[in-house]
Amino acid sequence: MEVVNENSAMLSNFEVYGLLTDIQAGRGQNKPNKHQQQLATITCETIKYLETKPCKHQSEESITEFMKELQSFNLTKAEKGQILNLCPTTAVEIQLIIEESEERLTEEQIYKLLDIIVKYNPTEADQEEDNSAEMDSSND
């Protein structure tokens, strides 16, 4: 076996999650069980890991919109990928992900970035708050 290209593309957690759930659902060729055992193990473990990540709540549309909004910040592909996979919620995390963020982004831009992230990647806690807020307003 020969490696032609070590890094032909970068995949987001969401894309890998989609592929693995497809494999687990049985789409694709069926091979004898002997070969599928290791694939089943790694598929299962990786899905378990990815479900603890924000990618579980993402969708293709939310990601496309999210990427469009990130374009104005001049971030590298790696930085955008990390933001998508990690969904940072604090300014400290942004500083870790983006190199020289103090020089490249003003404080206002960092907060704007955090707002965009929350807008497209609500965490479960936010979703629950939204649900209870909606219920309260409908009861009025």
Next chain:
Amino acid sequence: NVGLCIALWDVTKLEDSYIFPGDGASHTIVNFRYVVFRPFMDEILTGKTKSCSKEGVYVSIGIFDDILIPADAMQHPSRFDDKEQLWAWEYETDDGKHDLFMDIGEEIRFRVVDEIFVDTTPSGPDGTANQPSEISDTESKKTPYTIVGSISEPGLGLLSWWNS
């Protein structure tokens, strides 16, 4: 030297099949793309602490366990507590020094600073294979892929340190 292989992504090219003399199977050259886990340098990851030793902290991310944060990549200043067998960050505030222990099973954020690939393909039979098993396990077990991390920046380390 590619990373942790996860699953097939797609097949890009199928060439002609050949049958070789002396072998009943058909052989086909296939170009395919594979999904591989390989964090790039300086990437930030979150995992769980697995164990602590003098060398540093071992972190696991579920699918991959061989991540080490060596002693010199801890927050400054840190020390290894022999009684608890845990690493602790000696955090100084106005009230004095607090020991923030890195308990096992805690979520930890770290930066990837190095990766080590070791060839673990078995070597041919030689004299050492006949030695009695006095060789310690740590010498004979080599992990093919190890990630070295660092938590020496603000925002890195246990999530509980930064989320209050």
